[in-house]
Amino acid sequence: MTKILEARGRIVRAPESFLDREQIAAVSSGRRDFLRQAMLAAAGATAATAFSEARAEDGDPAILQPQPWSTSLGKPVASAPYGMPSKYEKNLLRRESPGLTRVSAASVSFTPLQGLFGIITPSGLHFERHHQGWQDVDPARHRLMINGLVRTPKVYTMDDLMRLPSVSRMHFIECGANSAMEWGNVAVPTVQYTHGMLSCSEFTGVPLSVLLEDCGYDRKNGLYVLAEGADGSSMTRTIAMERALDDVIVAYGQNGEMLRPENGYPLRLVVPGVQGVSWVKWLRRIEVGDQPFGAKDETLHYIDLMPGGQHRQYSSIQEAKSVITTPSGGQTLVGQGSYAISGLAWSGRGAIRRVDVSVDGGRNWRTARLESPVLSKALTRFSLDWVWDGSPAILQSRATDETNYVQPKAAQLRAVRGTRSIYHNNAIQSWAVAASGEVSNVQVG
Ligand code: MTE
Numbered sequence: 300m301t302k303i304l305e306a307r308g309r310i311v312r313a314p315e316s317f318l319d320r321e322q323i324a325a326v327s328s329g330r331r332d333f334l335r336q337a338m339l340a341a342a343g344a345t346a347a348t349a350f351s352e353a354r355a356e357d358g359d360p361a362i363l364q365p366q367p368w369s370t371s372l373g374k375p376v377a378s379a380p381y382g383m384p385s386k387y388e389k390n391l392l393r394r395e396s397p398g399l400t401r402v403s404a405a406s407v408s409f410t411p412l413q414g415l416f417g418i419i420t421p422s423g424l425h426f427e428r429h430h431q432g433w434q435d436v437d438p439a440r441h442r443l444m445i446n447g448l449v450r451t452p453k454v455y456t457m458d459d460l461m462r463l464p465s466v467s468r469m470h471f472i473e474c475g476a477n478s479a480m481e482w483g484n485v486a487v488p489t490v491q492y493t494h495g496m497l498s499c500s501e502f503t504g505v506p507l508s509v510l511l512e513d514c515g516y517d518r519k520n521g522l523y524v525l526a527e528g529a530d531g532s533s534m535t536r537t538i539a540m541e542r543a544l545d546d547v548i549v550a551y552g553q554n555g556e557m558l559r560p561e562n563g564y565p566l567r568l569v570v571p572g573v574q575g576v577s578w579v580k581w582l583r584r585i586e587v588g589d590q591p592f593g594a595k596d597e598t599l600h601y602i603d604l605m606p607g608g609q610h611r612q613y614s615s616i617q618e619a620k621s622v623i624t625t626p627s628g629g630q631t632l633v634g635q636g637s638y639a640i641s642g643l644a645w646s647g648r649g650a651i652r653r654v655d656v657s658v659d660g661g662r663n664w665r666t667a668r669l670e671s672p673v674l675s676k677a678l679t680r681f682s683l684d685w686v687w688d689g690s691p692a693i694l695q696s697r698a699t700d701e702t703n704y705v706q707p708k709a710a711q712l713r714a715v716r717g718t719r720s721i722y723h724n725n726a727i728q729s730w731a732v733a734a735s736g737e738v739s740n741v742q743v744g
Contacts, residue, residue: 390414393424396492404432405532407474409495412624412643417670418469418678420498422554427561428474428496428575430532436581438565441529443510443549447586450515457551457565460505463513466548467503468571469677471645473617475574475601475722481709482720486740490627493728493740497643499678502569503552508544511587516540521587525594526568529583535594536577537613538570540587546571546676549582571676572647573615574722576601606717617647619706620725621654621681621698632736635689640667641682646700650674653699654681660693660729660743661708667696675701692732693743710744 384391393408400406410426427433438457446452474496480487487493511524524543528534538547548569551557558564563580570577576596591597591613603611621644626632640658644651650673655664667681681696698706709726716723729743 391424393426393495394491396487405430407476407496409491410498411491412495412497412622413490413627413630415624416680418499418643418672418680419554420500422500422556422559422562425498425500425553425559425562426474426496428476429530429561430534431530433561434530434581435560436529436565441565441581441583443566443582444584445510445514445587446584447525447588448517448521449511449587450517453514455510460549460566461551463505463509465503465505465552467501467552468546468548468569469499469501469672469674470569470571471497471499471617471676471678472569472575472578473497473620473645473647475576475614475617478724478726478728479721481726481728481742482718482724484742486742487628488740489629490622490624490728493628494622496575497645497678499645500553501555502548502550503555504548504550504566504569507547507549507568507585510549510585511543514587516587517589520589523588523591525584525586525588525592526577526579526582527584527586528563528579529581534576534579534596535592536579536596537591537594538573538577542570542573570615572617572649574601574617577615601722603716603722604719606719614723615647617645618723618725619646619648619651619698619700619704620644621651621696621706622728623656623694623696623730626694626732626738627730628738628740630738632687632732632738634736635687638685638687639682640685640694641680642667642696644669644679644681644696644698645677646698646702646704647676648704649676649701651679651681651698652701652703654679655697655699656681656683657695657697658685658692661695661727664697687732689734691734693741694730694732694738695727695743697727708744709742 391411391414393410395403395406395408408427410420410424441457443455477496478493481493522540524538524540526536526538550567550569551565553559553562558567566582567580568578568582597613603614605611621642623640623642625641640656644654651669654667654669656667657664665683667683670680670682673679706725706727712726729741730738731741732738
């Protein structure tokens, strides 16, 4: 029993290059025991009995020893007025990729996908992408203006906005540059860096359509809107009116509370299915126009270099994509036996219909379980049971969305897009499992 429980352990060692010495010690010494205990809690009483008997036979009397937390008075309520994770979870952090950008204010921090469950990203672990740093904007002084081709231009306070009818919906946000470092043959070590410009939250706010109606947008000539942020980067993006009226939200809420400052407090645009750059943070202005605005963030930046020297502008939708988060790069399997392969799938065109998983580099595929809820333009958790026989394996996942679009292999994507792109890399990700159990990032086909 001990062996099986150990073998089901998910993360036993993290890659050292991205951890400081204290973190390495914590991860490599404590993780095994911790995982055993977590498995135990999850497995319930029957397994717990079997486990404790097994440990007793092994000569580990831990289960029989009274622990301080069972024999002393706990801390009072509200001694942590805003609850924080356990001190034993201090390694689960968003992290900056060393050397990725020259200035930290114009950079990225990545979500630690390898350590998360389900589909919701805790707000404090939501990835960050700022062009000119983040600000803690005073909501009392923040305004949203709607102007351009409207009957009545208006300026809204936060109080005005929060009196209007609201919606709450779960959506993923993925930066168009997610997995950018995988376009060539450069392979970064962990899923946090390959796919961690990805998060999913429940967002709350006013449908943009309500505000456009309120201002009387020009139904004939108002074909586009421009969204503008209040930070120093003057982030601006054009959005087609059809999409703006569909499911775009002017959001102030994230996972049941106000947005975090790093994610646009007090107001950001939520543009479901569309690359992160259009989700303008610290949103201060919406202008209605009759043509695309040709802003710097859509004509110079965030363009896709194609083969033959051409480039694509105004690309927006994040096509179907998936990644196995456990086991994934930098982790080590602790022995042969049963593992639950687990990962995330998403599509900017709607719901995920199916995820297939291969353990032999794409020769054979099995259909994974989709865990509920399976929502449109949200992350979907999938899992598949796997018995590892100790021989080298290559793990892959392949998503199909409700339009029947199938996530491509890297070679298929490169055949169309070339190798000079940065954005919109939705290729199948491969993780190689060595006989030692070590998992690493490899590029296959
Ligand atoms: N909005 C403003 N005002 N300033 C920015 O720098 N970055 C954009 C977008 N909105 C940005 C912005 C980019 S490139 C992305 S990927 C997302 O915000 C990231 O959102 P997050 O930091 O909440 O993860």
